[in-house]
Amino acid sequence: MNNQAPLLEVKNLTHRFADGTYGLKDISFSIKAGTWTVLAGANGSGKTVLVRHLLGLLPPDSGELWYSGRRADTRPGILRGEVGLVFQEPEHQIVGQTVLEDVLFGPENLGLTGDELSRQGKEALEAVGLTGFEERECHSLSGGEKRRLTLAGVLAARSRLIVLDEPFTGLDFPGSLDLLRILVTLQQKGISIFLVTHDLERVLAHTEQLLVLDSGTLVYHGSPSGLIGDSAGLAAGSRVEAAGTADGLAGGTRAGTDSGAGTDSGAGGAGRALLEKWGIRPPPKGLSLREMTWLKPGT
Numbered sequence: 001m002n003n004q005a006p007l008l009e010v011k012n013l014t015h016r017f018a019d020g021t022y023g024l025k026d027i028s029f030s031i032k033a034g035t036w037t038v039l040a041g042a043n044g045s046g047k048t049v050l051v052r053h054l055l056g057l058l059p060p061d062s063g064e065l066w067y068s069g070r071r072a073d074t075r076p077g078i079l080r081g082e083v084g085l086v087f088q089e090p091e092h093q094i095v096g097q098t099v100l101e102d103v104l105f106g107p108e109n110l111g112l113t114g115d116e117l118s119r120q121g122k123e124a125l126e127a128v129g130l131t132g133f134e135e136r137e138c139h140s141l142s143g144g145e146k147r148r149l150t151l152a153g154v155l156a157a158r159s160r161l162i163v164l165d166e167p168f169t170g171l172d173f174p175g176s177l178d179l180l181r182i183l184v185t186l187q188q189k190g191i192s193i194f195l196v197t198h199d200l201e202r203v204l205a206h207t208e209q210l211l212v213l214d215s216g217t218l219v220y221h222g223s224p225s226g227l228i229g230d231s232a233g234l235a236a237g238s239r240v241e242a243a244g245t246a247d248g249l250a251g252g253t254r255a256g257t258d259s260g261a262g263t264d265s266g267a268g269g270a271g272r273a274l275l276e277k278w279g280i281r282p283p284p285k286g287l288s289l290r291e292m293t294w295l296k297p298g299t
């Protein structure tokens with residue numbers, strides 16, 4: 001496969017509910033290997049419905065899903081293990097009695113056995129800082145530890161794309177920092193991160209691609225600086241222009257037609273107004289993109 005080919009590609013995906021209403025309308029975007037995508041949108045905008053499509057849990061009414069150059073909407077089995085989901089509520093995901101049982105559940109189901117299985121479990125627990133917790137009862141873990149255990153489960157299954165639906169909910173500051181640090185390390189190892197979150201100012205420094213949903217429509221699709229500008233004048237600002245033209249960002253163009261802000265890297269004010277219109281709290285004024293992270297120096 002060509003290295004530049006996207007890991008995951010969503011093409012004109014539309015979802016209609018049984019009552020005839022649209023959950024998603026003509027959504028198109030792609031995710032390159034080893035990149036970080038943030039999906040934002042107001043409550044009820046369709047984020048979880050989209051996530052379920054990325055996992056192959058829902059068939060599109062029209063449109064296609066491609067994974068690693070293979071059509072996946074008609075054969076969702078090829079996504080199994082490859083795309084891992086970390087639920088908003090760890091309680092809905094933890095299935096084992098002990099930490100070790102739980103982390104091995106996914107890879108066992110994918111057919112791993114023996115030394116390979118033990119190695120996957122050990123490495124995954126190490127990656128999330130839960131080495132030494134193997135025999136602990138899952139119910140005795142703290143909220144942050146449970147969230148990290150669910151992440152270990154998808155790592156043990158060797159997922160190359162990890163989808164996290166509001167993973168910071170209920171975590172305190174140290175717990176959120178721990179999780180963000182782990183995600184940054186995973187991305188450095190080549191894993192793609194797809195993060196559904198409202199906390200834009202805490203994660204955008206790490207984000208290559210921002211997607212915004214509004215009532216089932218992808219209203220923005222491009223780099224974060226393309227929407228909210230970059231007061232620090234980071235390199236990302238120049239990437240936007242390239243992205244806006246060379247990649248032909250569909251959502252960026254759509255937002256641009258709407259208001260003129262979608263493809264303008266200096267459109268911080270207009271971008272903030274758009275975020276508000278879409279029901280998303282904009283990052284504080286004056287905060288540069290580089291500062292939009294929980295990982296401040298010394299933390």
Ligand SMILES: Nc1ncnc2c1ncn2[C@@H]1O[C@H](COP(=O)(O)OP(=O)(O)OP(=O)(O)O)[C@@H](O)[C@H]1O
Pocket residue numbers: 017018019021023041042043044045046047048049050
């Ligand atoms: N089976 C269904 N039939 C009809 N409408 C549905 C169905 N499932 C979800 N919806 C509606 O689709 C919309 C999008 O739901 P979704 O759960 O994707 O929102 P969300 O963006 O994840 O919101 P939140 O931020 O609250 O998690 C909502 O209005 C929801 O009520």
Ligand SMILES: [Mg+2]
Pocket residue numbers: 047048
């Ligand atoms: Mg949701």
